[in-house]
Amino acid sequence: MPGQPQLRESSWLYMPGDDIPYALIRVEQRMDDSGIWDVLVNHPASAPTTRAERTDGEAAYAEAVRQRDTIAGLYRDQHGVTGQWRIRRPEAY
Numbered sequence: 001m002p003g004q005p006q007l008r009e010s011s012w013l014y015m016p017g018d019d020i021p022y023a024l025i026r027v028e029q030r031m032d033d034s035g036i037w038d039v040l041v042n043h044p045a046s047a048p049t050t051r052a053e054r055t056d057g058e059a060a061y062a063e064a065v066r067q068r069d070t071i072a073g074l075y076r077d078q079h080g081v082t083g084q085w086r087i088r089r090p091e092a093y
Helices: 057-079
Strands: 006-014 023-029 037-042 050-054 084-088
Touching (some): 023 057, 037 057, 050 057
Antiparallel strands (some): 006 084
16 A cells, blocks of 8 residues: 555564563565655563664665664673564565
């Protein structure tokens, strides 16, 4: 649908033994002919969403990877455990 952003990737960080995600990252492609992609981050998951704009999909996915590495490293350094990212890339609709 024109104008409706398309979800291209979702990532949830889960800590060992916890079924509630610690953090959430989403990559969306704007469908308004701007060519802009958004990387939306909730860290922790209940925090307000921060947004980073990128000019193409490759840059947006790279930003999502950078965010995952940063968040996982912060949690590992603070709590001494490593979480597991669950990453999904839905089919384009």
